Amino acid sequence: MPATQKYILHTLPYVDLVEKATIRRDAIRKSERNRQLVKEALSMEASSMEAFSKRHHIETVVAELHRVNEHISVDKNHVAEAISDYESIGQQLIQKLKWEDDDIRVLPQGSSSTRTLIRSPSAEKFDIDAVCKVILNRNEVWNPIEFFDQFQPALASRKVIAKNRCWRIEDLSSRYYVEFTPSVPMNLIPNNLISLDRQMTPTRYSDTALAVVDRQSKSWKPSNPEGITQWVDDQSKRQLVQMVIREAMAMEKAAGVEPVPHQSVALSDTLRVAIRLFKRHRDMMVDRGELDSENKPISILIVTLLTQCYEGLANKGQIYQSHIELLSDLMELMPYMVEIRDGYWWVENPTVAGENFAERWNTDLGERKLAFDQWCTQLQVDLLEILLAEDSAVLAESVRRAFGTTSASAPTSPKGVASNAPTSVILQPAKQGLA
Amino acid sequence: MDGTRVFPIRLPSFVDGREIAGAWLYLPPGFVESQFAEIWLPKSAVLRVPHVEDGGKLCFAGDPGPTSGATPEQRINQTLDQFFSQFCVPWNQGLLDGHFREEALNYWYIYCAQRHSHWDPVTSILLLDNPPRQLRNGDGVYLPDKRSVLFGNAEAMDRVLPVVGAGQRRVKVLVTDIPIAKPLTPDTWPRSSCEVERLVRLRLPSTVAGRFIKGRDKCNRPIHRLVILRAPECSFGFLLPGGPVWTVRHGYSWKALRAHQLLPLPVERLDVAWICGRDQHSEIGTRQKQRVLVVGVGALGGFVVEHLVKAGVGHLTLVDSDSLSAANLGRHVLGANDLGRTKVEALALRVKEAWPAVSLEAVPSSLESWLKLHSLADFDLILDLTGEPNVRGALERARQSQPCPLLIGWLEPFAAAAHACLLPTCHPWSKSVRDPLDTCMAINWPADIMLREPGCSSKFQSYTHAAASYAVAMLSEAALDLLDGEVSTPMLRSLVRGRKFLEKVRPGLSYREWSANAADSNSMIWDRLWDA
Known part of the structure; x- marks a missing residue:
């Protein structure tokens, strides 16, 4: 791609993107024939949401999705353990590295900081990322x-293992890795050492922009983990749902006897719930072999598309009657949030101008784009199946299938078993056999 | 009942979703003297909870056993302790969740066994190659007599089918081979044909997927369809319903059946990377393409050929004009059924049948006449295992114009020592006119012992195959080192047996100065630079 094209800063407001996405979605609903599965599910005269509210008790679906959302949460104790590890290694770095203590800061980044960390369906280790x-x-x-x-x-x-941009610490726990990305505040890097990107960093997040080392190209690359965290946080606070469902609230209250753990997200935080559920759905598809793991949509792409979409809907002044309705719209609009700029697929990093999260889509003969489309289609099919399920058994089965909420991946108990577990045999004189 | 006493166990409380309906302690009738206490879980736990075998028996190290010296009470206590600490607690904490994936194949076999019946038309899939991780479609071959489907690339099919499917009826099967990143588990493997078709639709280009799901050949006749999901370490097979009628034989009965539901199938890999190296040796891929010329397939050569084939060497040419005689049988890889046949032809046939992945050429003539029509330059390695000076001379002359790595291997009498001279390309066996073989000897042999075989009017110094096996192993390893490019300077590798062995075969023998250190050992191996 010519450098001039790559660095053209497009300042398309997300509301326009959402507008375009809505138009495209509606047009496709009417005309495109090859998405038969989605169409079948959407083939009712009214929109899917109307049909859904007619057909189904909304609270059952809310309850099921709430259960999935709980199910995919990483155990708060494990997260706490990982965080304490990352903090202690952070301290170790601060002490051992040659720079003054005041000159080093260790901050979380990635899904742990955007609070979209989810459990892997196959008990694989999760990552705690830090810069x-x-x-x-x-x-x-x-x-x-x-x-x-x-x-x-x-x-x-x-x-430790040196990866392209970070150090991965492997031996801390059987449950997680901690990754440290060495970085430098962007404003310390002279102009000629970094691409033009820096000069175009959007002003709203420029304070937190960083430069990280790219070992492959032996150069600095712009990054902005704090900016992303802040952006997701800012957007998720904007309420788009007018009337909060009473049942959902009651349930959250009931579930809220314990203090809300750091990584658990209430259903009312629809943006984060969407990110978490969609990531889980992707992981399940990879686990079942339905999605090629090399080409699966990366998490940051899902986070960006959904947050962009959410921001666009908020800017547009869209108001929803329920979280489910909003979730459904996020699901339907997300695929159309991918831009085409000068003939190239483009998903802009809102905190680092010129960084395209879909860059590799343009050089892999369309494999990643195809995987993304297939995932989106399947996500829609599966979610609509859940929303339109006729009865609770079908609903439960659809949820199990889509999100893998089975016993081998059920929530875990940090304590193991209850203390009343018998651990010895009471020796009674045997009447026959042993004696 | 076989007299096993069964006691229910009071289970601890499990978190939601991890409940187990019950558990029982099984004490078999011979528990005190010879048998082990077992823990059994209900059938509903099979394939839902890891480590539960088909039937419900929990597979874990609980009972220390009757030979442990523990009393029966202690053994029962320990079994229960272990059940709680090694199973219940970790299960509740989620620590066992990855175990389905770690032993995916085991659970897949349980699932296949659960769904298996005597009338299944297919019982296994043999995957003949391990292609790069990309999708592929193709025709497999169903062998009704073996109830197996063979699938692989054209070259592998051509090599294996004549051996495995010789004289059998063959039926075409449409196969889709889909690489997947991780092994499937009971939670993730497809359980219905809809789920398999959904997967095919998601992974294959739409036109190909459409054709496959339709299940018709070009003439619109129904066709058998098979899906293989290939994870890095294990594969999963599925026979889809539909398709033509299968004719299945069980015992003396025959049945014509149509498959109505999805049949899960175990997949066995027959490719060289797996069978020779369990996917742990990347050099096998290179060896598959290499060509080795073996001159002399006697007591050493016959076995070395087998070792090379089992190490993944792909092409072998065997040159030897000898026929197998009764006197050879005690040390040769071939047996009495091959008496009178030329050694190379009998050996080639034997190896081809057992190892379809190798291509073998048998040349039942002398090296000299073979050299008139062929060039050594086509080979990656030449093994001279004849011990004959005229063969060494002929190879030496030919190598001057056709450079090629050479290994010269020979035994001393009674297999008391063995030598491998490793000569990379362009390094000659001898820089002078004189043959340097005698100077390498490890033992001072008296004049009445024949040093060269075959010789005139001399008695052959016999040895057991066991004694020769030391030399076979050393020579095979040396050949592979040379083939893998690990030898850059010429060297002599020598194996010398210890004094005890020598005294047994011929009392009073003495070592040469360089080999004297071997006396106190069972055997010793040296690597020395070769500069003759």
Whole structure:
């Protein structure tokens, strides 16, 4: 792609994107024939939501989705353990690295910081991502690889693997990895050491912009984990649902006897719930072999598309009657939020201008785009099946199928078993046999 | 009942979704003397909870057993303790959740066994190759007599079918082979033909998927369809319903059946990377393409050929003009059924039948006459296992114009020592006119012992196959080192047996100076630079 095209800053407001997506969605609903499965589910005269509310008790679906949302949460104790590990390693880094304590900060990033961390369906380890932000002096910024490598001695007591942009610490726990990304505040990097992107960082998140080391190209790359976290947070606070469903509230109250764990997200936080459910759906499809794991949509792409969509709907002043209705719209509009810029697929990082999360879609002969489309179609089919389920047994089966809420992935107990478990045999004189 | 006493166990409370309906302690009648206490779970736990075998028996190390010295009471207590600490607690904590995936094949076999009947037309799928991880469609071959479907690329099918399917009826099957990232588990494997078709639709290009799901051939006749989901370490097969009638034989009865439901099938891999190296040796891929010339398939060569084939070497040419005689049988890989046949032809046939992945050419003539029509330059390695000076001479002359790595291997009398001279390309066996073989000997042999075989009017110094096996292993490893490019300078690898062995075969023998250290050991192996 010519550099000039790549760095053209498109300032398309998300409300326009949503508008376009809505028009395209409606047009496709009317005309496209090849999405037969979706169409079948949508083939009722009225819109899917009307049909849904006519046919079904809304609270049953809310309850089921609430259960899935709980089911996919990472155990709060495990997260706490991982966070305490990452903090202690952060402290270790601060102490061992040669820079002054005031010049180093360790911050969470990724799904743990956007609170969209979910459990893997196959009990694989989850990642806790952190950035280690160091204020370098003018001389040190010239050699990004040297900066990256300086972290190795500080982590020497651990089993670490150098990845392209971060250090992965493997031996902390059987449940998670901790990844540290060495980074530098963007404003410390001279203009000629980084692409044009920096000059175009959107102003609303420019304070938190960072430069991270890209070992492959031996250069600095822009990044903005705090910006993404802030953006998702800002958007999720905007209420789009006018009337909160009473049953859902009651249920949340009932479930809220314990303090809400850090990573659990209430259903009323529809944006995060959508991100979590959609990510889980993707993971299940990969687990079943229905989605090629090499080409599956990456999490940040899902987060970005959904948050863009949510922001666009909010800016547009859209108001929904229920969270389910909003969830359904997010699901339907998400595929159409992918832009085409100068003939290339484009999903803009809202916090780092010029960064395209769908960059690889343009160089893989369409495999990732195809996988994304197939996932979106299947997500719609599965979610509509859930929303339109005739009875609770069908509903439960559809949920199990779509989100893998089975016993081998059921919530876990940190304590193991109850203390009343018998652990010995009471020896009674045997009347026959043993004696 | 076989007299097993069954006691229900009071289970702890499990978190929602992880409940187990019950558990029983089984004490078989011979519990005190010889048998083990067992824990059984209800059938509903099979394929829902990991480590539960078909039937419900929990597979875990609980009872220390009758030979442990523990009293029956202690054994029962320990079984229950282990059941709670090794099973209930981790299950409740989710620590066993990944175990379905770790032993995916085991659970898949349980599932296949559950769905199996005597009248299943297909009982296994043999995958003949391990292609790069991409989708493919093709024709497989169903062998009704074996109830197996063979599938692989054209080359593999051509090589294996004549051997495995010789003289059998063959039926065409449409196969779709889909790579998947992770092994499937009871929660994720498809359980109905709709689910398999959904997967096919999602993974295959729409036109191909449409054709497959339709299940018709070009003439619009129904066709048998099979789906293989290929994870890195295990594969899962599915026979789809529909298709033509299967004719199935069980015992003395025959039945014509039509498949009405999805049949899960175990998939066995027959490709070289798996059978030779369990996917752990990338060099096997290279060896498959390499060509090795073996001159002399006697007591050493016959076995070395088998070792090379089992290490994944793809093409072998065997040259030997000898026929098998009764005197050879004690040490040769071939047996009495091959008496009178040329060694190379009998060996080639034997290896081809057992190892369809190798291509073998048998040349029942002398090396000299073979060399008149062929070039050594086509080969990646030459093995001279004849011990004959004229063969060494002929190879030495030919290598001057046709450079190629060479291994010369020979035994000393009684197999008391063995040598492999590893000569990379362009390194000669001898820089002088004199043959340096005698200078390499490890043992000072008296004049009455024949050093070269065959020799005139001398008695052959016999050895057991067991003794020769040391040399076979050493020579085979040396050949693979040379083939894998791990030898860059010429060297001599020598195996020398210890004093005890020597005294047994011929008392009073003495070592040469360099090999004297072997005396106190069972055997010793040296690597020395070769500069003759």
